[in-house]
Amino acid sequence: MKLTKKEIEKVAEEFDLGEVISVKYLEGGMINYIFTFKTNKGNFIVRKLGYKLNDWWKLKKELEFSVLEFLKKEKFSYPIPLFIKNK
Secondary structure (H helix, E strand, O other): OOOOHHHHHHHHHHOOOOOEEEEEEEOOOOOEEEEEEEEOOEEEEEEEEOOOOOHHHHHHHHHHHHHHHHHHHOOOOOOOOOOOOOO
C-alpha cells in the first residue's frame, strides 16, 4: 500500500504539516498502513486506515482519541502520541 504524491500533499496541506520532503512506509501494521513524513516543519507519523470507517469504527476511534488525550493530560509516564486536528 502506498500513498500517492497527491494524497501525501493533501495530508500535509490539511494538517498544516509544511512542505513534504520524504515519506517512508513502516511495515508491520495488521489493519492500518503507517507512514512517516518528513517536512520542513518536522517529522510526523500518518496512519491510513485499512478498512471502511463505519459507525462501529467511528466509536472506536473516538474512544482511542479520548484515551490518548486523557493520558497526555494526566502526564502518563510514557510518551503519548497525540492526533493532529486539521484546520
